[in-house]
Amino acid sequence: MLSELVYTRKGSGEPLVLIHGIGHRRQAWDPVFELLAQSYDVIAVDLAGFGESPAYPLKSSYDMDNACDNLSDNFAHWGIERPHVVGNSLGxxxxxxxxxxxxxxxxxxxxxxxxxxxLNRVQTLVLLVLLRVTSQLPDSVLRAVSRSGFGRRLAGSSLYAHPERFTADEVFGDALALKRCHGFERTIVKGVTYSFREHLDVPTTIAWGTRDLILPYSSSAIAQERLPEARHVALPHCGHVPMIDDPALVARVIEQTTAADRQAPAAA
Structure with a gap:
């Protein structure tokens, strides 16, 4: 059964779907959205239970099967098939x-x-739970923190290399999204034991911020071992959510990946 997802769509060309991480929202892609919309039909989506999208029914599991099935159903609902996909963290x-x-x-x-x-699994779990717990502070406190330059840097230091680039409204909006999301606990329970061990036959790039604190850059070595067929890229001076830290670099990495798909038939 289709669980309709809230999304923002702009541009024309090949469809490109942007998928955020746990506790985040589609606005995470704002730093690169307009740039990508110059070349693609871009869709930034709120996953079920996050942002403005409704949660799954209580009996549904926040596992990869449901996430992929529901996104596939939404692709059809949006009139697209096999889009380019870009995701951050859980996304x-x-x-x-x-x-x-x-x-x-x-x-x-x-x-x-x-x-x-x-050790990385423990580090990731602790930091994510800490972010979730602190987001439960009263709205007035979250608003006060977001209005302070020091507060914005403190709130975003585990996610971004340059949290000072966010406005007070953006930080407050992200805090409320994390506070009010319904899918966090049900997702993290599944995520604690999740391990990707599949094979991909489509052009794939795995890009990692060298200053990532949530999923440390050392994890990229594990990705290289499991997916030797993928292109692996370091994102210098970027944190866990690199779109704010270097939007031009992130957009370029995406373009290089989609270009590899366009070149594949000629190469064959």
């Missing part, structure tokens, strides 16, 4: 799963989940 893992299932033309995964080392 990166979903993008890889979509590619492995033949539901995407190309995959760009930015610091994707699913390549945990033992």
């Amino acid at each position: 990166g893992a979903i993008a890889l799963e979509l590619g492995a299932r033949g539901l995407a033309r190309s995959v760009t995964a930015l610091s994707p989940a699913g390549f945990f080392g033992t």
